[in-house]
Amino acid sequence: GAKASGRNCARLFDPNDPQSSDESENIAALLKIAIDQRLVSLVYQPIRNVVSGRLDAVEALMRLRMLDGTSVPPSLFIPIAERTGAILELGRWAIRTACTELLIDEHVPVVSVNVSPIQLRSPGFAASVAAILGETGVAGGRLALEVTEGLELEMHSDILRCINDLKTLGVRIWLDDFGTGFAGLSWLRLIDFDTVKIDRSFLHDCNGPKGKVMLRDIIGLVRNRGHKILIEGVETEEQMTLMRQCRIDYVQGFHVGRPAPAQTFRLAPMGDARPAALAKPN
Numbered sequence: 001g002a003k004a005s006g007r008n009c010a011r012l013f014d015p016n017d018p019q020s021s022d023e024s025e026n027i028a029a030l031l032k033i034a035i036d037q038r039l040v041s042l043v044y045q046p047i048r049n050v051v052s053g054r055l056d057a058v059e060a061l062m063r064l065r066m067l068d069g070t071s072v073p074p075s076l077f078i079p080i081a082e083r084t085g086a087i088l089e090l091g092r093w094a095i096r097t098a099c100t101e102l103l104i105d106e107h108v109p110v111v112s113v114n115v116s117p118i119q120l121r122s123p124g125f126a127a128s129v130a131a132i133l134g135e136t137g138v139a140g141g142r143l144a145l146e147v148t149e150g151l152e153l154e155m156h157s158d159i160l161r162c163i164n165d166l167k168t169l170g171v172r173i174w175l176d177d178f179g180t181g182f183a184g185l186s187w188l189r190l191i192d193f194d195t196v197k198i199d200r201s202f203l204h205d206c207n208g209p210k211g212k213v214m215l216r217d218i219i220g221l222v223r224n225r226g227h228k229i230l231i232e233g234v235e236t237e238e239q240m241t242l243m244r245q246c247r248i249d250y251v252q253g254f255h256v257g258r259p260a261p262a263q264t265f266r267l268a269p270m271g272d273a274r275p276a277a278l279a280k281p282n
């Protein structure tokens with residue numbers, strides 16, 4: 001499966017793998033031409049600072065369109081891109097695109113881009129980020145890279161070295177989907193993340209009293225280690241109130257805004273609250 005093969009960098013497609021259905025082979029083929037044919041794009045979702053109310057950052061999320069115009073969700077195409085190795089080129093494309101279509105605009109303070117562990121382990125990744133920052137003239141501190149904890153994210157000295165090189169460039173390193181895997185705690189011990197994003201399942205499971213205790217425990221753990229805390233998946237005003245009570249630093253979710261094309265964020269300074277424009281689905 002995708003998780004197991006994530007251990008080997010850029011492994012080629014295995015026809016004996018039961019996951020290699022026709023559909024995934026089609027997507028694998030599509031991914032090879034996706035950049036040239038402009039089938040991939042980025043949408044951006046705002047991140048709100050709970051205390052100031054300002055939009056301090058946006059997260060870049062990749063979109064893939066098939067030749068007939070239908071779209072493929074990232075939960076489907078990202079694992080395939082990881083399995084075939086296409087993620088290396090797509091990942092560089094995403095960072096470059098975030099820099100050229102959004103960070104060019106001084107109004108946008110920070111853009112975060114998701115990176116796969118395969119990228120962090122591939123030789124020359126930090127150098128390619130340095131090259132993109134140099135070419136686009138974007139300061140490293142305005143780029144954040146989101147690393148997802150997962151089974152395949154076993155501690156690896158190459159990854160640690162890569163993260164240190166990125167930090168030297170000023171790039172921020174965030175931990176994504178915290179609480180969904182077993183590796184998260186050891187990652188917190190080894191890497192000084194700027195921000196930890198707590199997976200939206202904790203918020204969605206916290207309707208009962210037990211769920212709330214879980215959420216408070218996980219918030220306490222992250223806060224005691226000195227990281228900024230972002231909660232993902234905030235959808236209602238009620239959840240927003242809970243976030244204020246829990247003194248969460250940042251929130252992201254449909255309540256703040258849906259993912260939208262770059263131009264949505266270039267219309268006005270990011271600090272402006274523009275819920276009407278941002279609430280529109282992409």
Ligand code: C2E
Nearest residue numbers: 061062074075078094114115116233234235252253254255
């Ligand atoms: P993620 O990094 O945790 O991104 C957040 C996901 O939650 C996005 O799904 C976003 O649209 C969705 N979301 C945001 N707010 C809410 C909310 O209030 N409620 C609900 N139910 N969902 C919300 P999306 O865009 O489908 O992306 C799914 C995953 O695919 C991402 O999870 C990320 O792990 C991966 N992904 C997306 N783009 C990239 C990329 O450029 N590179 C890599 N390596 N992975 C990517």
Ligand code: MG
Nearest residue numbers: 059114146176
């Ligand atoms: Mg993310």
Ligand code: MG
Nearest residue numbers: 114146148176
């Ligand atoms: Mg992610």
Ligand code: MG
Nearest residue numbers: 176177197232
């Ligand atoms: Mg996440």
